[in-house]
Amino acid sequence: xxxxxxxxxxxxxxxxxxxxxxxxxxxxxxxxxxxxxxxxxxxxxxxxxxxxxxxxxxxxxxxxxxxxxxxxxxxxxxxxxxxxxxxxxxxxxxxxxxxxxxxxxxxxxxxxxxxxxxxxxxxxxxxxxxxxxxxxxxxxxxxxxxxxxxxxxxxxxxxxxxxxxxxxxxxxxxxxxxxxxxxxxxxxxxxxxxxxxxxxxxxxxxxxxxxxxxxxxxxxxxxxxxxxxxxxxxxxxxxxxxxxxxxxxxxxxxxxxxxxxxxxxxxxxxxxxxxxxxx
Numbered sequence: 001x002x003x004x005x006x007x008x009x010x011x012x013x014x015x016x017x018x019x020x021x022x023x024x025x026x027x028x029x030x031x032x033x034x035x036x037x038x039x040x041x042x043x044x045x046x047x048x049x050x051x052x053x054x055x056x057x058x059x060x061x062x063x064x065x066x067x068x069x070x071x072x073x074x075x076x077x078x079x080x081x082x083x084x085x086x087x088x089x090x091x092x093x094x095x096x097x098x099x100x101x102x103x104x105x106x107x108x109x110x111x112x113x114x115x116x117x118x119x120x121x122x123x124x125x126x127x128x129x130x131x132x133x134x135x136x137x138x139x140x141x142x143x144x145x146x147x148x149x150x151x152x153x154x155x156x157x158x159x160x161x162x163x164x165x166x167x168x169x170x171x172x173x174x175x176x177x178x179x180x181x182x183x184x185x186x187x188x189x190x191x192x193x194x195x196x197x198x199x200x201x202x203x204x205x206x207x208x209x210x211x212x213x214x215x216x217x218x219x220x221x222x223x224x225x226x227x228x229x230x231x232x233x234x235x236x237x238x239x240x241x242x243x244x245x246x247x248x249x250x251x252x253x254x255x256x257x258x259x260x261x262x263x264x265x266x267x268x269x270x271x272x273x274x275x276x277x278x279x
Contacts, residue, residue: 067090
């Protein structure tokens, strides 16, 4: 029987890698999606720092499900030749850390919106990045996010159709925040989804705990359990708001009814709420 496997962005609990490993072990989560480690983005870790991070997670029996990389979170007019060096470094880390997947994005426009010619630039840039990833046997997974080329379900499908080697990391919460129906998006993309980012949201403009929003988490996860041919990851990415200010992802003035005293409380509460939703 096909089932899901929990992973998490444990940097939302703590910047300290050992504390990240400890909270995952506490909640019996055996995988991590690595993004920020000891205050540094995964792209900025040195070789020695990467070794230290791996050693900590190894101590706690935690494996890396995916690299939560920032690849593609730059404008289309980046120096792609130089940028491929950044990508190469991340793919080398993925190999060392044993991560099969690497999350990527599909570039921001030079201006406020994409011009007619920028589509081809997005294609050319992604083609070179995918070719490099293939040489490292790393599977690139495109995440839908606001203002990048692949924000909408239709643009995501366009990219997935254009590039055979590209898969999707489906973020239902992002679709809600960006004004798209997550159920319709899932139906459109389901056969190219490698894994999921799990966050819940309200279309009015707020990230909320699992099961408290409009992302239809249980409906989509259960549908994929019936559709998928092998086990898949659910990577928990709460992005919940604390009392200290606005949620950085949303940046809207909507009065979020769900606020937490600190990130650690928010992270653990979201894990517990998600498990309740999926049971």
